[in-house]
Amino acid sequence: MSKRLSRSSNIWLTGASSGIGEAVAHDLAKHGHNxxxxxxxxxxxxxxxxxxxxKMVSAAADTTSNADLESIKGxxxxxxxxxxxxxxxxxxxxxxVANYDSQIIEANMVTxxxxxxxxxxxxxxxxxxxxxxxxxxxxxxxSSSAWWFPFARAEGYGAxxxxxxxxxxxxRADLAAEGIDVxxxxxxxxxxxxxxxxxxxxxxxxxSEDAATRIRTGLEKGKSEIxxxxxxxxxxxxxxxxxxxxxxxxxxxxxxxENS
Ligand SMILES: NC(=O)c1ccc[n+]([C@@H]2O[C@H](COP(=O)([O-])OP(=O)(O)OC[C@H]3O[C@@H](n4cnc5c(N)ncnc54)[C@H](OP(=O)(O)O)[C@@H]3O)[C@@H](O)[C@H]2O)c1
Numbered sequence: 001m002s003k004r005l006s007r008s009s010n011i012w013l014t015g016a017s018s019g020i021g022e023a024v025a026h027d028l029a030k031h032g033h034n035x036x037x038x039x040x041x042x043x044x045x046x047x048x049x050x051x052x053x054x055k056m057v058s059a060a061a062d063t064t065s066n067a068d069l070e071s072i073k074g075x076x077x078x079x080x081x082x083x084x085x086x087x088x089x090x091x092x093x094x095x096x097v098a099n100y101d102s103q104i105i106e107a108n109m110v111t112x113x114x115x116x117x118x119x120x121x122x123x124x125x126x127x128x129x130x131x132x133x134x135x136x137x138x139x140x141x142x143s144s145s146a147w148w149f150p151f152a153r154a155e156g157y158g159a160x161x162x163x164x165x166x167x168x169x170x171x172r173a174d175l176a177a178e179g180i181d182v183x184x185x186x187x188x189x190x191x192x193x194x195x196x197x198x199x200x201x202x203x204x205x206x207x208s209e210d211a212a213t214r215i216r217t218g219l220e221k222g223k224s225e226i227x228x229x230x231x232x233x234x235x236x237x238x239x240x241x242x243x244x245x246x247x248x249x250x251x252x253x254x255x256x257x258e259n260s
Pocket of ligand 1: 016017039064089189
């Protein structure tokens with residue numbers, strides 16, 4: 001039986017000012033946890049934290065900025081030892097291949113990969129200090145299942161989430177000896193301001209509240225991989241098991257529909 005989140009825990013959550021992160025912040029606070037919430041928009045964070053006086057504190061920072069992260073480092077211990085860091089801040093920029101622009105690839109990589117890696121500069125020492133006291137410590141990285149299939153226009157986003165998943169799983173190997181758990185969350189489509197911009201069908205889309213519940217219960221169960229909803233992730237896995245030539249034909253046909 002997992003001990004994770006079995007008692008009131010102190011959690012740092014990035015990307016908390018909207019969407020999945022905001023829903024996770026509400027869910028965790030309602031389940032008795034203390035949350036340090038990060039994003040760039042201070043006002044949104046303070047509005048969120050005002051619902052849970054004494055249980056939630058805002059720590060505004062751009063996670064791609066070393067200086068911003070350094071400035072909030074002390075706040076990670078606001079409630080005492082840090083038990084968990086949930087690195088969820090992310091973006092999704094789609095490529096218009098007719099006007100190919102490498103800045104789209106870079107924007108995804110910088111926020112999703114470099115921003116997460118930089119967040120660890122301050123999260124890891126805090127989690128290590130907790131572990132040194134014999135307590136459990138967990139690092140959670142919110143990736144995506146989007147990269148399991150070569151979706152049209154998702155070159156930058158998919159590449160960033162593939163890189164992020166590899167980063168997290170290799171970290172899991174390295175941190176195992178220290179007893180620090182690394183969890184990868186791979187959502188399918190979730191209704192948030194990020195996906196509200198999408199102009200294509202999003203099969204099996206779920207609400208951000210539903211996503212938050214699935215993330216918390218997956219963590220409570222001690223899972224190291226949390227992927228949902230199953231109908232979407234299993235479909236992608238089944239597609240991924242097809243011969244590459246077939247995958248390429250399906251992806252190209254979907255791309256023609258997307259780009260026409
Ligand atoms: N929605 C989906 O269908 C879906 C599916 C799979 C994975 N995901 C992943 O889930 C995570 C949350 O996405 P979402 O759908 O909830 O999107 P969202 O509503 O746009 O939320 C993104 C969050 O990330 C924060 N953020 C973005 N860039 C940041 C930066 N440089 N520094 C600090 N915070 C930053 C935003 O806050 P500020 O604007 O205040 O900085 C916001 O709180 C992302 O990693 C996304 O890739 C989403």
